[in-house]
Amino acid sequence: MAAIAKFLAILAVIALASTAQAADPDQFLDWVVTFQNLPLLGTTQRVIAINNQFPGPTIKTTTNNNLHINVTNRLDEPLLFHWNGIQQRRSSWQDGVSGTNCPILPGQSWQYNFQVKDQIGTFFYYPSINFHKAAGGYGGIQIANRVVIAVPFLPPADDFTLLAGDWQLRDYRSSRSRLDKSQGIGRPNVVLMNGKAPYIAGGSNANFEKFTVESGKIYRFRISNVGTAQSLNVRIQSHKLCVVETEGSYTAKTCFDSLDIHLGQSYSVLVTMDQSPADYYIVASTKFSSGSLNGVAILHYQNSNTAASGTIPAGPDPLDVNFSLNQALSIKWNLTTGAARPNPQGSYHYGQIPITRVIQLSSSSVTLNNQARFAINGQSYLTPDTPLKLADFYNIDGVFTRGSMRTSAVGSPVMETSVLELDYKSFVELVFVNPENEIQSWHLDGMSFWVVGFGFNETWSPSSRSKYNLVDAVSRSTTQVYPRGWTAILFSVDNVGMWNIRSQCLRRQYLGQEGYARVFNPENSTRTETWIPQNVLLCGKAIGKTIPGPRMLGIDEIDF
Template structure:
């Protein structure tokens, strides 16, 4: 009897089924070209398992996933697990030529995704060229004790992915972008893959959510849009924000959401209005130009006996250029900072970085081809992954002299900036951080060529957003107003147009980790860099070795 009990215990332990032991989940992602129809037109798109958006994965805090990525398409691809810290294991992080070479057609790669303290909504997406336009999906992380949320238990939950659609092939859009210097705007925005009633040929397929009056619903929202912060609103309903970027937040009520590309927002909806049909709608926040017909819709429909209106009620969204609405929402995010959910904000910083974020031009003229830079360096991708070069000590792939400050100081947000300041330098440089160093990084937006918001995403880490403001950051004045009590824990943060944002984190995850703007056109122009976090002294502070099937360059 004792031996049988031991065998059962070993079986459950290996399967991760005993209390306190993480599960190992195995999935297969088959990438292939799939015919899809939207906006009265058909084309082939790159999909995972034939789905668009791709499959939603459900895991528990601390679990591990093994995802067999099989590339049956015609193009290279990588998969990034957005918001997963991957402790000591950057090999499966995914960005092309940063942590891995691409998965070539006809090959595969088994990615091990290691979860740690993330709880809530994360997502996965392609991280090669612009493939994430159609290759993306939700990653839902439940707490170890199911329904142990610091908010009222919802009756149901609904993933919501904001995306977009081009009638032409996305690779053709990229090729034309490379030739012309600026990408064509998409033909529609999407809610869970559908444009909604306001676009032609879309009404029969509009995404619908059925709710019962008096019940509460948890919406898990992801902005997978390529180049825009988005406003979102549900007609006649308020929502309660309870999480963002895989972390809980102090609940707050709002009648709209502003969400950056790469960001996730968890919110509760109380179905407490008169039973009817109501639109939920989303459109861009954009500070220059016009928004056009960019409103995508889905429908909240109550159960019960009533006459549905011929047209659901449409919410009134903030104006497309309402910067205050965008920044005000973002600044309302706060960590719980409670006994059960404490914060660990670095108080004594020993590494201070100041990064300017700029749109530049080639040749220093306003009419020149556009580039982008961090501290005046336009990133040039190598042909060997930086992680591989670092681990194998291959010389000549990258430099380790990324500047901690911009090359010279000026009024970054002044209205007119001399044209000879517009040209950046090309480089493949990294910034090296000592293990366990405490880092403060201030992002400063500039008005070179044009000021614009920049949603910045750091791989391998979540960070505390301790401050933000408009204009130039003042080192003597602004830190005194930092929030070190309950700052939000994010992995993606929108730096306001012609403004600044300060973040803090502890460099305790060794490896190579990408930092970039999550506007895809800015990445294509070169607004990215990488950190190398060195190994610590103890065995559990060192980067783990690579898997045997790492893709080859």
């Protein structure tokens, strides 16, 4: 009788789980990806458009929704889309990078299926291979909270997406070819705001970005740096930017005259329309390089007849690292609010969790096979024809070696398919080390991390831990690393899969500054990782492999 009762309990749990999954809303999107010619700064630029839009359509969804995005590739090159900052809980099969997915071939369609779970906030997507990001194809992602989750600010009058990023007028294929030949690609030519050229007072450019607002109201701006090379400083003339969220985490409300947003980062800011009705400049300026470029949009008060004119508002010294560092340290996690779950963010006492592993990843410029490359700990990533995820699933030899990524800067430079082994449920301290003079930006797929410390013009050592913020550091997925400095992060290895670690600088990533973290659960349970998708694309050494049918939830995978 006891066995029968237990069996019936198991069936009840399975039924409940199935009902809960079925109750989560499904959201279907159809994308057709094409090239389009865009008039930009007196020239015609070829861009990647989605449904004839550049930037692509903003994905507006809600926590727990199941997204189904059918992508038709009408380019003449293979294509993948990556969801920057979306953690793909239990399913790196949908991550859309070269280590997890075979590309969508020209003329082919493929559907991404994933759940936006345990996240809220501001993210973006972009094409992840073949240097495509330099041609566009990007768009915003907004994940709203469920009604049972409180938001730590009143609903804004409107919710705007602002995608700002540096841009080159050279065609992306030309830049790609030059990099392949160890030739430079030069500095960007312009900063675009939502794919549009800068507003010029009294000028002929009528195709600039404009946001229309009403006096006395508060608006949410979701700002992402979608560029390929440069950090940005963003400001709105005569208005404060009050940071309230970044990459899925609510922050304590902190107001600034301007905000540094580094490559790949996203922020939500609240802006109060408390000025006289007129038009005001919105500016995004490149940082940490001489000859700053300005992207300019317009904040237009409804019924205003006063055009923006005169000099655009100056930001901080673009070479002042201390300004940027001090601002980053002042942005704190909001410990009193929930995020995607009802329990407060502050219930995660990350500073009290014992560290089980310490890793250092050091950036470097190397020459391998007479080609200029970039590396992590001397390893410049070699992209195999077979995605690592497929090789892992099918036990295909000769694609990668587990644990091949170096965890300190030792050894001669090599070109290698480097993979870091991370133990499931471990807690890791990772230090990004930047011995170079160029500011860098780093991203980890699949997991959020706490950015606990920065160093500028100094070497990291164990004594540097005395400066860590172990209470309310921001949890995010992309962080800057200042020149000749370091950035320390802490994270829980809580997501099984194959996850990309990369530079957010496109030329660095393209030339080898990336790797993968393999998080493996020896229990081989679908409770911690979804089964291989039935529509999975096969390529490389996986061609001809049989796609096994769905694995059902087993008795051993039920929590009692």
